[in-house]
Amino acid sequence: MADAKIYTASTTAPVNIAVIKYWGKRDTKLNLPTNSSLSVTLSQDDLRTHTTAACSSQFSADSLILNGEPQDVSGARQQACFRELRSLRAALEAADPSLPKLSTLPLKIVSENNFPTAAGLASSAAGFAALVRAIADLYQLPQSPTELSRIARQGSGSACRSLFGGYVSWEQGEAANGSDSLALEVAPASHWPQMRAAILVVSAAKKGVSSTSGMQATVATSALFPHRANVVVPERMVQMKQAIRDRDFETFADLTMRDSNQFHAVCLDTSPPIFYMNDVSRAAIRVVEEINRLAGKRVAAYTFDAGPNAVVYYLDENEDLVLGSLKGGLKGVPGWRASVTAEGVQGLDQGLLEPLKEGITRVILTSVGSGPVSVQESLVGADGAVVRK
Amino acid sequence: MADAKIYTASTTAPVNIAVIKYWGKRDTKLNLPTNSSLSVTLSQDDLRTHTTAACSSQFSADSLILNGEPQDVSGARQQACFRELRSLRAALEAADPSLPKLSTLPLKIVSENNFPTAAGLASSAAGFAALVRAIADLYQLPQSPTELSRIARQGSGSACRSLFGGYVSWEQGEAANGSDSLALEVAPASHWPQMRAAILVVSAAKKGVSSTSGMQATVATSALFPHRANVVVPERMVQMKQAIRDRDFETFADLTMRDSNQFHAVCLDTSPPIFYMNDVSRAAIRVVEEINRLAGKRVAAYTFDAGPNAVVYYLDENEDLVLGSLKGGLKGVPGWRASVTAEGVQGLDQGLLEPLKEGITRVILTSVGSGPVSVQESLVGADGAVVRK
Numbered sequence: 072m073a074d075a076k077i078y079t080a081s082t083t084a085p086v087n088i089a090v091i092k093y094w095g096k097r098d099t100k101l102n103l104p105t106n107s108s109l110s111v112t113l114s115q116d117d118l119r120t121h122t123t124a125a126c127s128s129q130f131s132a133d134s135l136i137l138n139g140e141p142q143d144v145s146g147a148r149q150q151a152c153f154r155e156l157r158s159l160r161a162a163l164e165a166a167d168p169s170l171p172k173l174s175t176l177p178l179k180i181v182s183e184n185n186f187p188t189a190a191g192l193a194s195s196a197a198g199f200a201a202l203v204r205a206i207a208d209l210y211q212l213p214q215s216p217t218e219l220s221r222i223a224r225q226g227s228g229s230a231c232r233s234l235f236g237g238y239v240s241w242e243q244g245e246a247a248n249g250s251d252s253l254a255l256e257v258a259p260a261s262h263w264p265q266m267r268a269a270i271l272v273v274s275a276a277k278k279g280v281s282s283t284s285g286m287q288a289t290v291a292t293s294a295l296f297p298h299r300a301n302v303v304v305p306e307r308m309v310q311m312k313q314a315i316r317d318r319d320f321e322t323f324a325d326l327t328m329r330d331s332n333q334f335h336a337v338c339l340d341t342s343p344p345i346f347y348m349n350d351v352s353r354a355a356i357r358v359v360e361e362i363n364r365l366a367g368k369r370v371a372a373y374t375f376d377a378g379p380n381a382v383v384y385y386l387d388e389n390e391d392l393v394l395g396s397l398k399g400g401l402k403g404v405p406g407w408r409a410s411v412t413a414e415g416v417q418g419l420d421q422g423l424l425e426p427l428k429e430g431i432t433r434v435i436l437t438s439v440g441s442g443p444v445s446v447q448e449s450l451v452g453a454d455g456a457v458v459r460k
Numbered sequence: 461m462a463d464a465k466i467y468t469a470s471t472t473a474p475v476n477i478a479v480i481k482y483w484g485k486r487d488t489k490l491n492l493p494t495n496s497s498l499s500v501t502l503s504q505d506d507l508r509t510h511t512t513a514a515c516s517s518q519f520s521a522d523s524l525i526l527n528g529e530p531q532d533v534s535g536a537r538q539q540a541c542f543r544e545l546r547s548l549r550a551a552l553e554a555a556d557p558s559l560p561k562l563s564t565l566p567l568k569i570v571s572e573n574n575f576p577t578a579a580g581l582a583s584s585a586a587g588f589a590a591l592v593r594a595i596a597d598l599y600q601l602p603q604s605p606t607e608l609s610r611i612a613r614q615g616s617g618s619a620c621r622s623l624f625g626g627y628v629s630w631e632q633g634e635a636a637n638g639s640d641s642l643a644l645e646v647a648p649a650s651h652w653p654q655m656r657a658a659i660l661v662v663s664a665a666k667k668g669v670s671s672t673s674g675m676q677a678t679v680a681t682s683a684l685f686p687h688r689a690n691v692v693v694p695e696r697m698v699q700m701k702q703a704i705r706d707r708d709f710e711t712f713a714d715l716t717m718r719d720s721n722q723f724h725a726v727c728l729d730t731s732p733p734i735f736y737m738n739d740v741s742r743a744a745i746r747v748v749e750e751i752n753r754l755a756g757k758r759v760a761a762y763t764f765d766a767g768p769n770a771v772v773y774y775l776d777e778n779e780d781l782v783l784g785s786l787k788g789g790l791k792g793v794p795g796w797r798a799s800v801t802a803e804g805v806q807g808l809d810q811g812l813l814e815p816l817k818e819g820i821t822r823v824i825l826t827s828v829g830s831g832p833v834s835v836q837e838s839l840v841g842a843d844g845a846v847v848r849k
Contacts, residue, residue: 294718295725298687329683329731336684336729342714343749344721350739360732 077127077455078173080208084201084443086118086192087111087232087239088268088382090327090374091307092334094282095290095300100147101249102228105290106304109240109257109311110232111384113268114440120197122182123450124205130177136457137182137198144180151225152203153178160210173210180205181450181457186435192270192380199226200233204443216442220254236260236441238315240308260439263318265387269394270435271401271427273351273379282377285338285345292342299337304330320386324363324372327384331374347377351430355381358423362396365416379430387438392416394436400427406434466516466844467562469597473590473832475507475581476500476621476628477657477771479716479763480696481723483671484679484689489536490638491617494679495693498629498646498700499621500773502657503829509583511571511590512839513598519566525846526571526587533569540614541592542567549599562599569594570839570846575824581659581769588615589622593832605831609643625649625830627704629697649828652707654776658783659824660790660816662740662768671766674727674734681731688726693719709775713752713761716773720763736766740819744770747812751785754805768819776827781805783825789816795823 087110095105133153135142144150160174180202184194203223207214220231224241231253232239237260244252280288289296307326314322338345348356352375359373359381370389374382385393394408396415401407452458476499484494522542524531533539549563569591573583592612596603609620613630620642621628626649633641669677678685696715703711727734737745741764748762748770759778763771774782783797785804790796841847 294692295684295687295722298684303683325731329729332731332733333684333729336725339728340718340722340725342718342721344745346742349742353735353738356733 075128076171077125077129077451077453078171078176078209079123079125079449079451080205081121081123081446081449082201082205082208082443083115083119083121083446084197084204084233085112085115085236085440086186086194086197087229088113088374088376089229089232090323090372090384091304091311091330092376093229093241094286094334094337095296096228096286098247098249099287101252102224103249103252104228104241104243105300107241107243107308108229108232108304109238109308110229111238111266111268111439112233112236112260112442114437115444116440117435117437118186118192118197120182120184120194120201121446121448121450122180122198122201122205124202124209125179125181125451125455126173126176126209127179127455128176129455130179133178135180135182135202138184139457139459148199148226152199152206152222155222155225156203156206156210156212159207159212159214163210163212178206179451179455183450192272195227196229196233199223199230200443202226203230204234208445217253217255221249221252224249224252224254234442237262237439240312257312258315260441263315264439266439267385267387267390268437268439269383269385269397270437271355271381271383271431272433272435273349273355273381273430274432279347279378280345285341285377288345289337289341293337293340295340296337299333303333321369324369324384327372327374328359335375347379348375349379349430351426352379352381354423354426354430355383358397358400358419358427359383361419361423362393362416365418366392397424397427400424401431401434404431404434406436408436464516464518465560466514466518466840466842467560467565467598468512468514468838468840469594470510470512470835470838471590471594471597471832472504472508472510472835473586473593473622474501474504474625474829475575475583475586476618477502477763477765478618478621479712479761479773480693480700480719481765482618482630483675483723483726484685485617485675487636487638488676490641491613492638492641493617493630493632494689496630496632496697497618497621497693498627498697499618500627500655500657500828501622501625501649501831503826504833505829506824506826507575507581507586509571509573509586509590510835510837510839511569511587511594513591513594514568514570514840514844515562515565515598516568516844517565518844519568522567524569524571524591527573528846528848537588537615541588541595541611544611544614545592545595545599545601548596548601548603552599552601567595568840568844572839581661584616585618585622588612588619589832591615592619593623597834606642606644610638610641613638613641613643623831626651626828629701646701647704649830652704653828655828656774656776656779657826657828658772658774658786659826660744660770660772660820661822661824662738662744662770662819663821668736668767669734674730674766677734678726678730682726682729684729685726688722692722710758713758713773716761716763717748724764736768737764738768738819740815741768741770743812743815743819744772747786747789747808747816748772750808750812751782751805754807755781786813786816789813790820790823793820793823795825797825
């Protein structure tokens with residue numbers, strides 16, 4: 072009789088927030104970017120995707136269940152990940168006939184996020200990183216995270232950076248087939264563990280342009296974009312890596328804020344223009360700039376992805392200064408730490424915090440964290456059914 | 461006894477709104493720009509500065525009264541205009557001793573705007589253009605508007621474009637002394653008289669960064685700015701002049717909207733970032749983009765200066781389409797034309813107009829217009845006193 076066993080492997084994977092932004096593809100099928108990017112991996116204690124990859128002859132076809140909802144797996148991105156991972160497994164099986172032929176079995180992927188998808192936090196990065204990591208573990212693949220990042224990239228570009236913890240670069244590469252467009256560890260979380268992040272979740276009136284279509288509109292119509300991709304970002308990548316090696320927060324913050332603003336500037340230079348930040352986002356920028364001015368040095372750095380949410384990076388040693396200053400605008404918001412009683416910077420105009428009170432619906436206080444972790448808890452039961460938490 | 465006569469000359473001068481933006485100086489003392497710009501002069505029926513220049517031995521010193529308020533004339537910009545105009549007059553007097561020695565007499569300049577300065581409409585352009593034109597008339601100078609634009613430029617850069625009606629370019633020039641940085645008529649209003657403008661005055665919570673300091677912050681810190689000034693704008697100047705010669709509104713509109721967005725993009729790329737548009741401004745952009753999409757062609761073009769106000773250009777033939785579409789968001793706002801009953805474009809989501817209802821405090825409906833005009837009405841009486849309207 073056929074092997075009816077259910078094979079499973081489970082992992083958790085982190086969210087990453089870029090400080091040098093990915094915006095623009097030179098190859099939309101392979102998700103090859105127009106420029107390199109760099110991100111900080113956030114702690115899975117606060118934000119993570121938990122994924123179990125299972126395969127069995129009991130399953131009728133490949134399937135994916137996310138937060139209890141069946142997802143379409145026929146998309147090119149899903150299929151690319153399944154295909155590449157299966158071929159790596161098939162190579163192992165060919166080399167060692169004693170291995171079970173997992174590459175021939177239907178896959179069931181079950182995934183859960185511990186954060187509200189509604190929050191508009193890029194969950195696809197953690198999702199595809201977890202999917203690739205879990206299947207690679209299921210198949211017991213020997214490939215390194217960097218080698219696997221090539222596969223995760225095809226699922227969602229920024230997912231390649233979530234295969235590492237700490238400080239991670241995505242090198243754009245040059246090869247037409249994308250073989251050299253992959254993620255590298257710039258430094259592990261342990262190199263600079265004092266990095267903290269406060270995510271200010273802003274209620275957006277309506278969802279903006281999707282990043283997938285938005286970035287290609289920018290590539291097609293922005294007269295400023297080529298200068299950013301070809302001249303500005305390559306210089307900033309070098310500077311940012313050095314700042315991280317040197318644990319130089321002032322330079323890290325300066326580059327982070329400039330690059331976020333430049334990313335949104337090329338969105339505005341797109342025709343028709345793309346807006347992701349709103350007046351609440353701009354108020355957050357003004358507050359952070361003012362905190363730095365009053366502190367006499369850069370103690371906080373804002374960055375915004377394709378949405379109005381602000382991510383504010385700061386060092387543990389400046390938590391009183393930064394959170395104490397934001398306190399007036401965030402007190403009483405879900406996720407806020409009531410224990411923050413510090414006064415923050417002297418002389419901060421509390422009026423600057425008013426727009427935050429009105430526009431911020433939730434706060435997530437987190438820090439730099441580790442890469443994907445194998446876990447015992449399985450989301451697929453011994454009977455092959457989905458285990459709901 | 462000394463000649464106690466009071467010599468006067470009066471003029472009105474128009475506001476101009478740029479479609480290729482001036483942002484950045486290569487010489488802050490001479491107001492020499494980093495790039496050329498191009499504007500449309502608006503009708504003085506709706507927006508004008510009325511200025512009388514008087515000189516007499518009765519006056520104790522140079523003075524300037526704007527809207528009844530005495531102004532400081534010791535500033536370098538004021539002084540540069542007085543000095544240059546006096547030296548041109550002195551040359552005439554030297555050549556013809558029979559001329560009264562007006563260049564030696566104290567000047568009294570009295571100026572009135574017919575629009576609320578509070579509206580945040582760049583009034584300095586009209587103001588300095590009127591001041592230079594009125595003194596030139598008082599002195600009976602033979603210099604052409606282009607020659608006088610060199611002087612007005614030193615008062616306020618964009619003022620040089622208000623010495624002409626219609627469609628006006630400010631050529632950046634190359635000379636270190638600014639001799640070739642001056643205004644030229646691209647086409648008179650009569651070449652394309654169908655151009656209309658709807659100014660949507662947005663209530664700004666607080667005044668933004670002044671354009672004088674803002675533009676130099678951009679020059680100093682924006683990594684994208686040099687590419688705009690050196691590469692993008694020179695191409696657009698050529699294209700915009702051709703579009704105006706061809707009366708090609710679709711190209712005029714495309715370039716106008718792209719250049720406004722790019723100007724605000726380099727402001728956002730400034731460190732710290734500069735914001736002039738707010739959520740109401742962005743809502744106006746969305747509405748105009750949607751009107752064009754539904755119309756199947758560009759029938760309206762938005763542009764924003766250093767503030768949240770929207771200026772929407774359109775052709776007379778499309779007034780029903782454009783004003784009819786905006787009607788839902790502007791009805792009941794001061795300055796609106798109740799006679800606008802047209803329905804506008806079919807299928808416009810009225811929800812897009814909601815932010816306009818909340819944020820727009822006043823509308824000014826105007827059109828392309830003429831340059832400065834000599835007028836009889838004097839703001840300085842026979843007794844040398846200010847005549848209040």
